[in-house]
Amino acid sequence: MYKLSTLCYIERDNQYLMLHRTVKKNDVNKDKWIGVGGHFEAQESPEECLLREVWEETGYTLTSYRYRGIVTFIYGEDVTEYMSLYTADGFTGDPIPCDEGELEWVDKEAVLGLNLWEGDKIFFRLLDEEREFFSLKLVYDKTDTLQYAALDGKPLELFDILNPDGSKTGIVKERGVAHREGSLHGTSHIWLVRENEKSGYDVLLQKRSAVKDSYAGYYDISSAGHVAAGDDYLESALRELKEELGIQAAADELHYVGKRQAELEEVFYGRLFKDSELCTIYVYREPIEISEMQLQPEEVEEVLWMDYKECMQGIQNRTLKHCIYVEEFEMLGEYLGISIKSDSDSIF
Numbered sequence: 001m002y003k004l005s006t007l008c009y010i011e012r013d014n015q016y017l018m019l020h021r022t023v024k025k026n027d028v029n030k031d032k033w034i035g036v037g038g039h040f041e042a043q044e045s046p047e048e049c050l051l052r053e054v055w056e057e058t059g060y061t062l063t064s065y066r067y068r069g070i071v072t073f074i075y076g077e078d079v080t081e082y083m084s085l086y087t088a089d090g091f092t093g094d095p096i097p098c099d100e101g102e103l104e105w106v107d108k109e110a111v112l113g114l115n116l117w118e119g120d121k122i123f124f125r126l127l128d129e130e131r132e133f134f135s136l137k138l139v140y141d142k143t144d145t146l147q148y149a150a151l152d153g154k155p156l157e158l159f160d161i162l163n164p165d166g167s168k169t170g171i172v173k174e175r176g177v178a179h180r181e182g183s184l185h186g187t188s189h190i191w192l193v194r195e196n197e198k199s200g201y202d203v204l205l206q207k208r209s210a211v212k213d214s215y216a217g218y219y220d221i222s223s224a225g226h227v228a229a230g231d232d233y234l235e236s237a238l239r240e241l242k243e244e245l246g247i248q249a250a251a252d253e254l255h256y257v258g259k260r261q262a263e264l265e266e267v268f269y270g271r272l273f274k275d276s277e278l279c280t281i282y283v284y285r286e287p288i289e290i291s292e293m294q295l296q297p298e299e300v301e302e303v304l305w306m307d308y309k310e311c312m313q314g315i316q317n318r319t320l321k322h323c324i325y326v327e328e329f330e331m332l333g334e335y336l337g338i339s340i341k342s343d344s345d346s347i348f
Helices: 046-058 118-128 175-181 233-245 308-316 326-336
Strands: 002-012 015-021 036-039 061-075 079-092 101-107 134-140 146-151 158-162 168-174 184-195 201-208 223-226 254-268 271-284 300-307
Touching: 002 046, 002 061, 036 046, 046 061, 046 079, 061 118, 118 134, 118 146, 118 168, 118 175, 146 158, 146 168, 158 175, 158 184, 168 175, 175 271, 184 233, 184 254, 184 326, 201 308, 223 233, 233 254, 233 271, 233 300, 254 326, 271 326, 300 308, 308 326
Parallel strands: 002 079, 061 134, 184 271
Antiparallel strands: 002 015, 002 036, 015 101, 061 079, 134 146, 158 168, 184 201, 184 223, 201 300, 254 271
């Protein structure tokens, strides 16, 4: 059984009108902050439902609104709801009390600090990015934990959010949301190395694809990726090697180097990117030629071998366009028996 509904976020002076759902005891949205709206009545169109529900809950008559997307909301096994999502920037009338909870105008930058559904943060991100009409699917378990999300039919990356000690908080966030909020999450870093007659080792660098959401076109770790919700570090490392470089490695071929936490704040494409990672670092020593690798085009533009000391010099004197954390590269050098200290942990 499914339901049809509308959900509207009314805008004014860089604020959203938010409804704190505190009244109904068996409300799936109990204690959450959402927009205004409700379920379709018989034979209503989405717009008719929108206008009626907004007037009944707020006293406002909408004069300017946009249909922004369709949200498929699945909660447990017994709730499937298709919500037509709107924003509105024009209205007339006087406010009235709402029998669903308390209405409050909230600054847009403060909205993400409210008790929201994690999936709602995804469509707030899409609204902020001025995405065209979108279809967003959100699946939750009965503990309100986000289990799955898909945008226009394509699965989105979900992360387990971590405590400082690396334990899981029980919160799951979508990748874009985690990077907007700077939420701590896990990553696996894999360095491919081979022996040489200079410093003792070459390292493999990958050049990040031009379509990446951060540091496009920069040289980076051989292979790296986020730990998906429910996965572990080793599992993620093996998956990333396969996906990015086409290397089918065995678990015992990845040698543990260590863990470290990395923090970054930077602006990409006009938007703040806040990265907080707990990284597990591995080394892969098995012999392989670049010609044998199968690069993932959307992630990796090219790869190259570089002597460890020459790479460190390029990092330190900024002749190498890179996004490598110096402290991590030092950890790698120490593991390999090559110790070169630098003055900072900057990636520049």
